Amino acid sequence: MRDVAVVGFAQRQMKDFDGSPTCVELLVPLFKECYEQTGWTRHDVGFWCSGSSDYLAGRSFSFVQAVDAIGVIPPVNESHVEMDLAWAMYEAWLKIQTGEVDTALVYAFGKSSAGVLRRTLALQLDPYTMTPIWPDTVSLAGLQARAGIDAGLWDERAMAEVAQRSLTAAESNDYAVRKGGSSVDDLLARPMYADPLRKHDCAPVTDGAAAIVLAAGDKARAVRDNPAWLTGISHHVDPLSMGTRDLTRSPSAQRSGAALDLTGVEVAELHAPFSHQELVLRRELGLADDVVVNPSGGALVSNPMFSAGGIRVGEAARRIWSGDTSKALAHATSGPALQQNLVCTLSSTPEGTI
């Protein structure tokens, strides 16, 4: 395996983006930040990969328009996934492993506020037995939350504790669209929304974009004193049907974590768009109590579709760059109720890469 590190990261998150759903005008300054962080120009990027969905944009080929932000004369080596930034990063990591390229810039964007997000996402469900009745994502997560409550695995207080910690952590995150902790009792006193979920149990609808820069070996060392080495990366998927899975579990997250060496993880950035999902993930990944979870505030304080998972990687990488952390875990999810999960480890040294 080649040693590959995260050496650049930029993000923008907001409640309502006053701009086009192709987000070109949002991507241009993001790329500029990446160039400033790395000292590169676009010509130093060996591979580009984006994550987005036309269903979110409400127009066809929005990712092709987004390529304008790169500038493609001479032509660039470019790809796209209809998935979160974290999976775009996975493709770029593979591309670097092939030896074809040494560097990559991956990006993702989405204007969730252009439509009704929880409804639009019904299009990722089974088209015969689910989409025609439009199960919304908040409801599907609520069914999962109830299953865990009924099974005695967590309760509303445990969920509120996750929200309280996230909202408090978000106070130091400039990009959080929801922030400001109060108390668990105060949160529990708020009204139910999608019973058993209160609004603070659900990620806010968020517009935004993010970019991650990867580099191999000495190219990474040339950019930063402390590159965040991707020492392991793994992803799995559970069945789509809500009936045939044990909703209180996430076998795909468990399996992804088990494929990596998680000993010594100090910080975990978990992509949990609903409070109880953080509880599921902690259990499936076997995180010890002293692991700091979501110091950024996580997805409960801003969850831009198609970049929120990758933002977890970027937030983890920043803590390696600064020297605050020597080993971190980042997780991204996709699909209803934690159906697909990607887990990676980032370390201050490439030693021990799986």
Added chain:
Amino acid sequence: MPRTLSAPVAVAFDYTRSTGPVLGRFLTGLRDGVVVGARTSDGRVVVPPPEFDPVTHQATTDFVQVASTGTVTSWVWVPEPVKGQPFDRPFAWALVTLDGADVPLLHALDVASPADVSTGMRVQVRWADERVGAITDIAGFEPVHDGGRGASGASLEAPSDDPVTGVITPVGLDYVYAASPEESLFYRSLAEGKLVGQRCPTCEKVYIPPRSACPADGSPTVEEVELPETGTVTTFCIVNVPFLGQKITPPYVSAYVLLDGADIAFLHLILDCAAEDVHMGMRVKAVWKPRDEWGTTIENISHFAPIDEPDADYETYKKYL
């Protein structure tokens, strides 16, 4: 004034899908008023039946009829239903394990408030008035008051001689579509009868409509450039095929028009001449609609029409082809 122009956009498409033998069997059952599951290799009866066994990967063949009554295993309240859901008033989604099945089915439960739902409650299928062979043949679940248990577990007889083989699912999505700030400038200028593009600060190319970044080098474009309403046809096609929503009777010409001073051509109509007279290099001019019909739209220009000028030299537009 907001930074961008926006307008509602509705995107709709009727997805037509073949069902195959397994989902077809399930949907045929729904049309005929019975719920069909299948036994998987672990012995469980699964509804809806999976097309392939999750363990052995064999095609599903062991179909089982289950009851239309069952037990709620999880539920969630829907305070604000979205368009297309089974009920337009607040309702619950429920996972319901039908009698005779081992795993639950997701559908709506028609109750008035969250106080009327609980895990473990008994419910029954409420069939739709008209059934066509779709998941919507189940209008939803409703509470069972006598706790009755329906017939289930019977192996199914021979499949219907009129099986459901396809399903049509209308999908409609509503958006508020915003133009980029640069496109908004273009449309606002059109409302004043002007054609405004932008120049790339790096390569000095002029784009109309303006883009948020130069597609050649990625530079954000900022300098506004007003362009004349005359230009050159770089390439064109004669439209002979009728299509839904067509506004002009074929044959007519769609052409790329390179406005004088622009570095990118844009698509518009060439009218006021015979279709066969349109040619590459032809000089044309915008024909505007009456001013009182103008809005923030490219349709302010009705079309382009030939002008009495010699054709443009091929050398002047060959790099734009």
